[in-house]
Amino acid sequence: MSGLTSQLRYIGFSQVLYNSTITVRMERSELLRMGIKIIPVCPWDENDMEVEKSSSKKHKLERTYKCSRKHRISLLSSTNGELRGWT
Numbered sequence: 045m046s047g048l049t050s051q052l053r054y055i056g057f058s059q060v061l062y063n064s065t066i067t068v069r070m071e072r073s074e075l076l077r078m079g080i081k082i083i084p085v086c087p088w089d090e091n092d093m094e095v096e097k098s099s100s101k102k103h104k105l106e107r108t109y110k111c112s113r114k115h116r117i118s119l120l121s122s123t124n125g126e127l128r129g130w131t
């Protein structure tokens with residue numbers, strides 16, 4: 045079973061990245077409360093990215109992900125849980 049994929053828009057302030065999109069894979073996971081695991085694909089080297097364990101609960105709407113080569117992105121979601129884009 046493969047997960048759904050979708051494209052996410054860049055919503056940060058960089059002129060270089062303006063209009064670029066990344067691919068995000070969503071896989072079902074019984075382990076997670078929401079039932080869905082989000083796996084962004086690194087825009088620089090196309091590695092799968094993993095969520096970084098966040099120390100703060102204040103920024104629930106922003107999750108940082110990193111790939112094995114230490115690239116980082118953040119995914120921003122709205123309060124209903126939908127992904128809005130990446131920075």
Ligand SMILES: [Zn+2]
Nearest residue numbers: 086089111115
């Ligand atoms: Zn990378």
